[in-house]
Amino acid sequence: MNAVLDLWTVLAVTAGAILFLAGTTGLLRFPDAYARLHALTKADNLGLGLVVLGLLPQVDSVSAGLKLLCIWALVLLSGATASQLIARVLLRRDTHS
Amino acid sequence: MIDALNIGLAALLLGLALWTILARDAFAAVAGFIAYGLLLTLVWVLLHGIDVALTEAAIGGGLTGALLIGAASRLRGSEAAARAERPGAAAHWLAAGVSVAVTAALAVGVLVLPVPAPTLAPDVAAHIAVTEVGNPITAVLLAFRAMDTLLEAIVLLFALIGVWSLAPDRFWGGRPGLRQHADPNGILAYVARVLPPIGVIAGIYIFWIGADHPGGKFQGATIMAAMWLLVMMAGLADAPPISRTWLRTLLVAGPLVFIAIGAVGVVTADAFLAYPEGGAKPLILAIEFALMPTLTLILGLMLVGAPRRGMPP
Numbered sequence: 001m002n003a004v005l006d007l008w009t010v011l012a013v014t015a016g017a018i019l020f021l022a023g024t025t026g027l028l029r030f031p032d033a034y035a036r037l038h039a040l041t042k043a044d045n046l047g048l049g050l051v052v053l054g055l056l057p058q059v060d061s062v063s064a065g066l067k068l069l070c071i072w073a074l075v076l077l078s079g080a081t082a083s084q085l086i087a088r089v090l091l092r093r094d095t096h097s
Numbered sequence: 098m099i100d101a102l103n104i105g106l107a108a109l110l111l112g113l114a115l116w117t118i119l120a121r122d123a124f125a126a127v128a129g130f131i132a133y134g135l136l137l138t139l140v141w142v143l144l145h146g147i148d149v150a151l152t153e154a155a156i157g158g159g160l161t162g163a164l165l166i167g168a169a170s171r172l173r174g175s176e177a178a179a180r181a182e183r184p185g186a187a188a189h190w191l192a193a194g195v196s197v198a199v200t201a202a203l204a205v206g207v208l209v210l211p212v213p214a215p216t217l218a219p220d221v222a223a224h225i226a227v228t229e230v231g232n233p234i235t236a237v238l239l240a241f242r243a244m245d246t247l248l249e250a251i252v253l254l255f256a257l258i259g260v261w262s263l264a265p266d267r268f269w270g271g272r273p274g275l276r277q278h279a280d281p282n283g284i285l286a287y288v289a290r291v292l293p294p295i296g297v298i299a300g301i302y303i304f305w306i307g308a309d310h311p312g313g314k315f316q317g318a319t320i321m322a323a324m325w326l327l328v329m330m331a332g333l334a335d336a337p338p339i340s341r342t343w344l345r346t347l348l349v350a351g352p353l354v355f356i357a358i359g360a361v362g363v364v365t366a367d368a369f370l371a372y373p374e375g376g377a378k379p380l381i382l383a384i385e386f387a388l389m390p391t392l393t394l395i396l397g398l399m400l401v402g403a404p405r406r407g408m409p410p
Contacts, residue, residue: 074295077288084284 005057012054019047033090037083044079048072103143110136123169123176130165134158147311148234151303155319163326163400229378231309238313239381243370247359250352250388253395257348261339264404270340274401279332289331296324304389308378314385318392325397336401344394351391355384 023043030036052072059065113136117129134157141150172179221233221241228240238246261273279285304317328334337344358380359370366373372380 077292081284081288088284 009054009058012050016047016050016054019043019050023047034087037087041079041083045076048075106136106140106143110140121180123172124166127162127165127169131158131162134162148232148313151311151313151316155316159323160319160396160400167400167402227374227377228372228381230381232307232311232313234311235307235313235381239384240372240377243355243359243384247352247355247370250355250391253392253399254348254352257395257399260399260403262403268404268407270338271404272338272406273336273398273404274329275405276335277330277332279330281332283331286331286333289327289333293324293328296320296327300324300393304385307385308382314389314392318389319396321389321393322397322400325393326400329397329401336398339398339404347390347394349391351388354387358384 020043023039026039026043027036030039049072052068055068056065059068110133113129113133117126117133120126120129134153138150138154138158141147141153218233221237224241225231225233225236228236230236230240264271264273300317300320302317303312303320304314305312307313307317329336339345362371362373363369365371365376
């Protein structure tokens, strides 16, 4: 049972890391700011989600697991907000010029 | 494996520091500085300095970063002019020389430390029981070296007075900062309604847990101040005029309670800031409770800045 859980952790955290890598590549290489924003938020939300889900079997208490999930939820909220705010500024700038 | 991680982290930290110094654009330099603070947080976690890591994330990266963003955006208008009048080569080399000399002196200072480094940690571990506090950092900050913490709180108060004193005469006593106009149905207002309840609980939790685990009033107060700033930035609440009596009372209440408890120590325990036997924990808690609102207000108001609007009628 433990081996299965460990395997799940390795797989999920690796997948999360790959998503972060892909998001970073997108941030560096995509042509315009909207696309870069899109790449970044996908990596943040899903990548961190996979890392958190992967780490869940490794925590020693329920409250530690809940804290991890809370962190993910808070990052989801702040990431969505920040990308909205940035995109709005971009849109204003593009429509005015 | 861990070595590779450490070396990579150190290289990244040094590279980011260099990039921050060399960045020509003030805003880019600030962005680099914030990322640097977050990386440094990670380094402190690796060194098992969780209390320092929390402080670095909250104050070093977060609060200072926000202050610098404000400074950079205010300097934006004059940045081109400042860049035009470049200092001469001599000044450049002098600045570089002084920086390198300071860095070298620090490096030598760290490298010549005897092994094991001189430490008071065993003394703290031996005497922590008398404070009835579980977290050694809190015991040091509020019992063994309480004087430092008291002066720190007072320095912060002076810093806020310094910020306020930049106000033009006609705005003295008025509201700090500019009125924020955010879309009341926009995403910022939404977050400013959803996040503060969570943030306030997190702030109080970190404050409360500080007695026995990493955490404490500074980190908690920074989170509370951030929540307050979010609400102000979204235009849901306005900053109070700095002439309000309740505001000024709360600003001095923390240091005053600290000094009063310290003065009582002269009578009950024969020294300023000493606690009577068996009474340390409640007194430490009283000081922390009094400092929390003071620190929250100071940190928040410091970011809002000097008064820029007239006295309300």
